[in-house]
Amino acid sequence: MVEAARQTNPAVGRSSTKPRPADTAMKVQAAEAKRDADKAQDAADVAAVELQAARERATTVIDYTGQDRPLEKVEEADTAYHDDEEYVIRVKYDLPEMTFGVEIVSPDIYDESGNLVKPSVLGKINTLSFAEGQRYRVSGPLAAWMDHQALLYH
DSSP, X not given: OHHHHEEEOTTTOSEEEOOOGGGGHHHHHHXXXXXXXXXXXXXXXXXXXXXXXXXXXXXXXXXXXXXXXXOOOOOOOSSOOOTTOEEEEEBSSOEEEEEEEEEEEEOOEEOTTSOEEEOOEEEEEEEEEEOTTOEEEEEHHHHHHHHHTTOBXX
8 A cells, every 4th residue: 555655756766755644643733732832821921911910909099089189008997987087998809880879069958947948969879890809098988888798808
């Protein structure tokens, strides 16, 4: 059978063999090894980018207090939350589009006998998104509620 694959070249006077289909196995294996190495390198690159992004999220504080001022160092509190203070928190879980509170444009107005003269005017509903492990600066009531719900790291 091997003899059938050999042909004699009359100009050279020697026989040459045509490569058989099985001879491409080495080329295929080399191509597969290169493809696997490229996939492994791509996966390592993606993992490195994700690790860097996680490190940046862990060190960045997102300000949800609505005030445009530089962030000062605020220690995390783990017991008593006060309404008039701000806290830096980290959440345990992703909380996309969580609703907490409503903006009050103008408060209720009462007369001297305590009767309601003009009801409060409400603004937009406060919708906040939280990512796991990210640091956020929030108001005391929000921090207290989230801590009560066991959503915060201490």
